Amino acid sequence: MSFFSETDSPSNLTEYSVSELSGSIKRTVEQAFDQVRVRGEISGYRGPHSSGHAYFALKDDKARIDAVIWKGTMGRLKFRPEEGMEVIATGKITTFPGSSKYQMVIETLEPAGAGALMALIEERKRKLAAEGLFDAARKQLLPYMPKVIGVITSPTGAVIRDILHRIADRFPVHVIVWPVRVQGEGSGNEVTAAIEGFNALEPGGAIARPDVLIVARGGGSLEDLWSFNDEAVVRAAAASNIPLISAVGHETDWTLIDHASDQRAPTPTGAAEMAVPVKADLEAAVSGLSARLKAAMTRRMDARRQDLRALARALPSLDQLLALPRRRFDEASAGLGRGLTMNTANKRRHFERTALQLRPDMLSTRLNDRRQRLQERMMRADRVVERLLQRGRTRISTADASLRALPARLSGQIHRTQDRLAGLTARADKAVVSDIQRRRIAVAAQDRILQSLSYDNVLKRGFALVRDDRGMLIKQAASMTNGMAVSLQFADGSVNAVTGDNGTDPPAPAPHSRKRADKPVPSTPPKQGSLF
Incomplete structure (x- = not known):
């Protein structure tokens, strides 16, 4: 006989639930x-998740541990984690009760010494240089006097104040500031977006397109400047169509964007000095050039004035030039009176000769001559009209004779045409009858072929066509389901049916007998069963 119940455990160990054990392990760890x-x-490492957290692992040559960086910690990191980077992580170990796993929650992350970051920078530098992003042939010249300058930097630091102050002192122009973060997670993406955004502006648009860009940041450690070693930032700087000046850090600080930019400035203030000239120097230069131009114009005018005076002395005087024309004019004016008198005398003599020819007897003789010519021309016109009338009468007579003989000729042509038309009509009737007979024979042959190929003859032998509710032909039993509405087409008509399976074997065919064949068909249709 046993003294233990069925629920008692034979061991004295404490019993835990799975949740209790998991929680205890979590607290212990x-x-x-x-x-x-x-x-x-x-x-x-695949970058931050859509939630902002980053999940990856830390490993060495023997072991591996999962790690996570929460969203708040990612924003405070001084550099962006990358695949294969050796780092030193500080945090705590915790477990995940949902599965038997543990992970490290990282609170701070730093590279494993400056040598690791420098090695990464050198490797990236060699890669980008091999693609030609640092070639001198790709670099653009800076405009001498830009109208608009785009500045990409933090809007709250001393850098932007230094740049604006230096530009205002040297040569005041319009400055557009694109505010970005210059360190921490996401700063590289913001700088890349700013460079691409300035290049996307259309000339003459609502926002003026800059003539030169300045990417600036104050000095700092290698980790602080890490965003400007980002590959996306370097590629955006190299692809910029607007000339770009990089002013990141102090003179001793070098980043990859310095190699890809068109010009590198030792400081942000130096970038402002590179972007614009000194207005006072330009004004002094213009004043000097203006004075030189005025002096040159004065000397040139004096030289031309002296040349003009020398040429004027070589020219003859006005009296010498007009002496010959004046003499010719005097001679012409002296001979003008004599010429007018002689011309008047000549005109008078010509008038007198003409007046002698205008006597009345001469006019009468001329009128008689003209009257005689007119009569002769009238007589000739009468004779011409008579000849024309006679010729017209002859033509009319000839045409009348031809018209009188025309019906006889036309009658013969009509008879010949009617005979030819009758022959053609008879030939056409024969051809039409022959063509109709030939077509009837062809249609009959085609009808015999159609009847031999039609499925109606197959239906007359006892077969049927099965169609679905849409009228489509069903060719396979596998395409049918129980309760499916179908239509059966026989040789003498169609009936509707529903498929189904009553679970019984089909009845055996009854022997053909005369009495069973003569039995009348019941008036009510039998209960619908399975068709297959």
């Missing part, structure tokens, strides 16, 4: 590893 510092290589 977090208390034991509340603050740890781990050195390892980043593996499986």
